[in-house]
Amino acid sequence: MKFEIMRDRLLDGLSDVMKAISQKVAIPILTGIKIEANEKGITMTGSDSDITICTFIPAEENGEQIIHVFEKGSIVLQAKVFSEIVRKLPTNDVTIEVASGLQTQITSGKSDFHLIGSDAEDYPILPEVKDEYSFSMPSDLMKSIIRETVFAVSQQETRPILTGVHWESKDGGLSCIATDSHRLARRLTVPENMPEIPFSVVIPGKSLQELNKILPDNTEIVNIVIADQQILFKTRNVLFYSRLLEGNYPDTSRLIPAEYKTSLIVNGRLLLQAIDRASLLAREERNNIVRFSTNEGKGIEISSNSPEVGKVEELVETIEVSGEELKISFSAKYMMDALKAIDGQDIAVHFTGAMRPFILKSVEDDSILQLILPVRTY
Incomplete structure (x- = not known):
């Protein structure tokens, strides 16, 4: 095998493939990258048994010659060493040649590296995937x-x-759900x-x-x-x-409440910033708990209290509040993660009581739903 390639393109491909490489693998050859060259270009493969990534670099793209393949073939090279070498090569022109046995020569400018490769035949074959x-x-x-x-x-x-993450076909669409049993995120x-x-x-x-x-x-x-x-x-x-x-x-599906006792609409970004500030004092505590209460139509009060550090209270204006008055506590981290996922739009928050799961949705878009279980503090 022998080919010339632009170093920056080789690095781009390597950065993708390296994401599948792990040093803790049961099959030693998986600490390497499989490189295959033919007249169409080169394919690099990395795997840790759970994830396999193949990236293809074409010989020619938009009329520009990226790779010159002189002799087709394949080799497996130690991933960590190979990527470090490529990253530090002195010029953008790289020649890779496999000589007798598995000796691999990497040349760029006046640099000349010799690596001992492994036989590509020993590399696990890719899973067969039918387009069913x-x-x-x-x-x-x-x-x-x-x-x-x-x-x-x-x-x-x-x-x-x-x-x-659970991906399921539902009503002609796709439902994607993740939960750690304390919170849930759903995207339709x-x-x-x-x-x-x-x-x-x-x-x-x-x-x-x-x-x-x-x-x-x-x-x-x-x-x-x-x-x-x-x-x-x-x-x-x-x-x-x-x-x-x-x-x-x-x-x-049973976790998601169908009716609510308290509902409010609030600017997501303002709420996120207020909870972020309140969490500054909550962070010392193990659970990072923030308290939240509706305030007679004036808005919502966000507060946090850490006996050794101090306390914080902040009033956040709401666009609309309806239903019963409410006091509830929750993990600041979970709430901030949920608000970031909905990303700064106006948000509807629906509660069914102080110890029941509550949900967050975008006012404009029903496709994202976040659910959080509260924490008992009151």
Whole structure:
């Protein structure tokens, strides 16, 4: 194998593939990156068994020659060492050549590195994914869905299924739900060409966070293919495979209240800033608790009290308040995460009592719902 490539393009591809590389893998060859070259360009693959990322760099793009392939072939190189070498090469022209055996030469300017590679035949083959369940959506919508849900997955491995986001086809649309049993985030959307056969899968939160870093901030189409134990996200030059979590996701529909005793509409950004300030004093406490009470039609009072530090009270104007008076306490972090997901619009908050879950929605858009369980302090 021998090819010449622009260093900046090689680095772009490497930065994506490196997101799948882990030093803690059961199969030693997975600490390496598989590189394959042919007349169309080069493909790099990285995997940690849970996530596999393939990135393709075309030989030519928009009439510009990016890669000259002199001899096709494949090799596996130690990921960490290879990416460090490429990052520090002196010029933008890089030549990579595999000589006799698995000796690999990397040349740039006056720098000349020799690495011992591994046989690409020993690298695990990619999962087979049939297009039985496939649909697509723009990349920026996909990134929004991830941002609005993934923060609510559980960080505890005691219930592994809750460390993922539940994607389910519902009424011709897609429902994405994450919960750690103290809060819940739900996003509804209607992607194009939804499969007619219903599906229900749980995607690891970690996989979605890595996917979010790779996806472009534009309307490029992402094709999603669901297979037996895998899901594949395809963009123009990147394939992102993730294993799916096994088990049944709990039925969360019962958690979402249908009627409310107290409702209010408030500017999301003002509320977020007030809770952020109140949490400055709550942070010392283990649970970071903030108190919240409606104030006879004048607005809502946000307060926090830490015996060793001090206390804070702040009145936040509301656009509208209706229903019973209410005092409730909750985690400042959970509330701030929820408000950030809805992102600064006017927000409707619906309560069903001091110890019942409450929900937050955008006034303009019903597709995002956040639910939080309160904390008993009063």
